[in-house]
Amino acid sequence: MTSEASPIPAVHAREAQPSAHDGAVRAMFDRIAPTYDLLNHLMSGGIDVAWRKKAIEQLAVAPSGAILDLCAGTMDLTALLARRFPNERLVASDFAAQMLDRGRKKAPNAEVVVADAMALPFADGEFSSVICGFGMRNLSDTRKGALEACRVLRPGGVFVTLEFFKPTQLATRAFHAAYAKVVLPTVGGLISGDRDAYAYLAKSMDGFLNRREYEQTLAGAGFVDVRGLDLTLGVASIVTAVVPR
Numbered sequence: 001m002t003s004e005a006s007p008i009p010a011v012h013a014r015e016a017q018p019s020a021h022d023g024a025v026r027a028m029f030d031r032i033a034p035t036y037d038l039l040n041h042l043m044s045g046g047i048d049v050a051w052r053k054k055a056i057e058q059l060a061v062a063p064s065g066a067i068l069d070l071c072a073g074t075m076d077l078t079a080l081l082a083r084r085f086p087n088e089r090l091v092a093s094d095f096a097a098q099m100l101d102r103g104r105k106k107a108p109n110a111e112v113v114v115a116d117a118m119a120l121p122f123a124d125g126e127f128s129s130v131i132c133g134f135g136m137r138n139l140s141d142t143r144k145g146a147l148e149a150c151r152v153l154r155p156g157g158v159f160v161t162l163e164f165f166k167p168t169q170l171a172t173r174a175f176h177a178a179y180a181k182v183v184l185p186t187v188g189g190l191i192s193g194d195r196d197a198y199a200y201l202a203k204s205m206d207g208f209l210n211r212r213e214y215e216q217t218l219a220g221a222g223f224v225d226v227r228g229l230d231l232t233l234g235v236a237s238i239v240t241a242v243v244p245r
């Protein structure tokens with residue numbers, strides 16, 4: 001599919017928007033799935049692996065039980081979770097089937113479910129942990145995604161978000177200006193052949209909430225003990241939140 005056939009929407013407020021946004025985002029991730037892993041590791045210089053491990057560490061405070069990797073993409077987090085929690089039920093969910101297909105072999109025992117993060121096909125309280133890596137900023141309605149994460153978690157369950165929030169520190173804003181807006185679309189465009197997709201990914205960081213605003217959104221969705229942790233000068237951050245008992 002060409003970018004003309006599926007225009008990538010501008011990223012503005014993170015509230016309910018027409019579902020055209022979600023359709024275009026899904027089509028874009030399906031399109032870039034074949035080169036996603038290569039570009040991910042190349043453009044982060046491999047530091048994403050350390051960020052992912054740090055995010056998984058935050059699940060240590062969660063009760064034992066099923067784990068959901070939300071917006072799992074090509075399942076890098078799922079693979080690390082499978083190694084860290086070999087005896088737990090593990091579910092990888094994403095609405096882009098092509099992304100999940102690329103990941104299946106990384107965690108062969110994980111259940112793979114194609115689903116929208118804002119309308120999950122899971123029962124209330126089905127999971128003890130939900131983790132979402134670089135997915136929340138893509139949702140057309142952040143609050144709806146937070147409410148769903150809260151709903152599928154049991155009381156005491158833990159939600160961990162690893163994300164590129166809108167930068168607030170000067171150094172990080174400069175990094176974003178140089179890297180996300182220039183390097184990301186150029187290198188991403190060259191390797192994937194889809195400059196628009198990588199321009200969208202850069203814009204999606206800028207148009208998203210900052211970490212504090214996201215923490216407030218989680219608190220508003222019913223989570224307690226909401227805590228944030230900046231990684232690498234706030235280039236990426238982790239937010240941990242708990243469902244009240």
Ligand SMILES: C[S@@+](CC[C@H](N)C(=O)[O-])C[C@H]1O[C@@H](n2cnc3c(N)ncnc32)[C@H](O)[C@@H]1O
Nearest residue numbers: 029071072073094095096099116117133135138
């Ligand atoms: C940047 S990728 C991150 C993938 C993976 N979690 C990682 O850490 O590399 C974002 C993923 O979120 C998924 N996504 C975006 N919006 C979604 C939605 N509404 N429901 C489910 N998945 C969604 C995309 O399909 C994509 O695979």
